[in-house]
Amino acid sequence: MFSTGIILAVTVAIFHIDLSNANLMGGLVMLLAGSLSFIGVGVMGSVLPLLFPERGSQMTHVIIAVLLLISGVYYPVEVLPLALQKMSVYSPATYVLDGTRRALLEGTSTLQLWGYIWPTLLMGVVAIPLGLWVFGLAERYAKRTGKLHRNG
Numbered sequence: 001m002f003s004t005g006i007i008l009a010v011t012v013a014i015f016h017i018d019l020s021n022a023n024l025m026g027g028l029v030m031l032l033a034g035s036l037s038f039i040g041v042g043v044m045g046s047v048l049p050l051l052f053p054e055r056g057s058q059m060t061h062v063i064i065a066v067l068l069l070i071s072g073v074y075y076p077v078e079v080l081p082l083a084l085q086k087m088s089v090y091s092p093a094t095y096v097l098d099g100t101r102r103a104l105l106e107g108t109s110t111l112q113l114w115g116y117i118w119p120t121l122l123m124g125v126v127a128i129p130l131g132l133w134v135f136g137l138a139e140r141y142a143k144r145t146g147k148l149h150r151n152g
Contacts, residue, residue, distance in 0.1 A: 040127020
């Protein structure tokens, strides 16, 4: 969170962004809610290097790139092909980006951000246990097949 604050401050200073109407608390709530949903996604992504030691970490970069593509980081979701627009509904980054933008740039109240907060919380409630379960399965598989090597 500290580094996010530093990046925000530097960005505001360089680009002269007017944050006088910004809802900083709403932006913080969005980031915290979004962090919960990304924990589960991260745990599931951590399975790839476990299962594929040579190429697993590169595979996680592909997942990140797809999430960023469908979430509106590179282009607004509205200009993406219809199939990608439908996929964006399942990405927590879509809600975090839209909610944080509304809070910081438009000053949307925290209560009005609820439409962006609850999907990220729901995704977190589902993704964290699912991620732990998937990781457990992958760990047992890796042990059974000898993919886990111990050093030392």
